[in-house]
Amino acid sequence: MNKKVIKIIFEIVRYTIIIFGAFWMILPFFWLFSASLMTPQELMSDTPKWLPEKPQWNNYLxxxxxxxxxxxxxxxxxxxxxxxxxxxxxxxxxxxxxxxxxxxxxxxxxxxxxxxxxxxxxxxxxxxxxxxxxxxxxxxxxxxxxxxxxxxxxxxxxxxxxxxxxxxxxxxxxxxxxxxxxxxxxxxxxxxxxxxxxxxxxxxxxxxxxxxxxxxxxxxxxxxxxxxxxxxxxxxxxxxxxxxxxxxxxxxxxxxxxxxxxxxxxxxxxxxxxxxxxxxx
Missing domain, CATH: 1.10.3720.10 (MetI-like)
Structure with a gap:
């Protein structure tokens, strides 16, 4: 395995780790915004929901x-x-x-x-x-x-x-x-x-x-x-x-x-x- 292939593999692994870390950092913010548009029933549901069925923009008002x-x-x-x-x-x-x-x-x-x-x-x-x-x-x-x-x-x-x-x-x-x-x-x-x-x-x-x-x-x-x-x-x-x-x-x-x-x-x-x-x- 030559140095060029090793360098490509290293870059792939590095960017994979960075993307994975960024995803976990962004996830709480995404859920917070998504949950702000849910109804009380969706929030209290036994099955966790990631997206509201119908965005409740009235929550902000x-x-x-x-x-x-x-x-x-x-x-x-x-x-x-x-x-x-x-x-x-x-x-x-x-x-x-x-x-x-x-x-x-x-x-x-x-x-x-x-x-x-x-x-x-x-x-x-x-x-x-x-x-x-x-x-x-x-x-x-x-x-x-x-x-x-x-x-x-x-x-x-x-x-x-x-x-x-x-x-x-x-x-x-x-x-x-x-x-x-x-x-x-x-x-x-x-x-x-x-x-x-x-x-x-x-x-x-x-x-x-x-x-x-x-x-x-x-x-x-x-x-x-x-x-x-x-x-x-x-x-x-x-x-x-x-x-x-x-x-x-x-x-x-x-x-x-x-x-x-x-x-x-x-x-x-x-x-x-x-x-x-x-x-x-």
Whole structure:
């Protein structure tokens, strides 16, 4: 068997694995959309169905009538967008400081930042909740945004990316009289756009899908509830058999914007991980 035949067989196997993996990744999204067009009887059927006998496009209108979904959309956009901007700002500044500035306790402080990534977020829910109550921020945007303004992972990602930028480039700017802030804003930020895009995507999607914290801090204020919390109210207000298909339809409302955003920014997402320099620890 010559090398050409072996190469062809290898390519066939590789693409088969890729197609199989892509199929399993797409399958949940396909079923979610298909199930959103089914009747309650089709969803609860003993025999699983992949396609509706007659698409129920009215399900989408029923969701709009049952819950103020556009209010939830607005809240999710405000919260996810604000947190994303704050995380990008704090992470890029801290990443630049840890990577390129020399100050006392830098390594110890960075180790502390890394240590925060070791603990699950759930152990901080109670103390942070009491802080929000102490500040009088419950049932407000501040309680949804401020606790997530700084990200340990974001600082780590930015620091690793900034470390790949040559020191000579920054030193030449300083010799020309550039301040540290100008070095950061004029040189660092344009060079780390792929990493910023990656962090923005991960942060926005994480906040968009966040459920537990918004549920806790907006339990008595519907006007501040985000989309996941608002969708859960469908199952609380009505019986499961009555709302199963509507809950799935509401999930489509939640998922579609994120899929579109990811497809649009995926090139930055991939590039950010390829160039992030994780080996420079």
């Amino acid at each position: 029923q969701v709009l009538k049952r819950v103020p979904i556009f209010t939830y959309y607005k809240n999710s956009i405000i919260v996810a967008g604000s947190v994303t901007v704050l995380v990008i700002l704090t992470s890029s500044m801290a990443g630049f400081a840890f990577a390129k500035l020399r100050f006392f306790g830098r390594k110890i402080l960075f180790s502390f930042v890394l240590s925060t990534m070791m603990f699950p977020v759930f152990i901080f829910l109670i103390p942070v909740y009491y802080l929000m109550k102490l500040f009088g921020w419950l049932n407000s945007y501040l309680a949804l945004i401020v606790p997530f303004a700084v990200s340990g992972y974001g600082i780590f990602l930015m620091r690793q990316f900034v470390m790949t930028i040559p020191d000579e480039l920054l030193d030449s700017a300083r010799l020309d009289g550039a301040s540290q802030f100008k070095v950061y804003s004029v040189i660092i930020l344009p060079l780390i756009k792929p990493a910023l895009a990656t962090l923005a995507i991960l942060t926005f999607i994480g906040q968009w899908n966040s459920f537990l914290w918004p549920l806790i801090v907006t339990s008595t204020a519907q006007k501040f509830m985000t989309l996941p919390v608002g969708i859960s109210r469908l199952s609380l207000a009505f019986s499961t058999a009555e709302t199963q298909h509507l809950i799935i339809t509401a999930l489509v409302y939640q998922v579609v914007p994120m899929v579109i955003l990811f497809l649009y920014l995926q090139r930055y997402y991939v590039k950010g991980f390829v160039l992030s320099g994780f080996s420079n620890l």
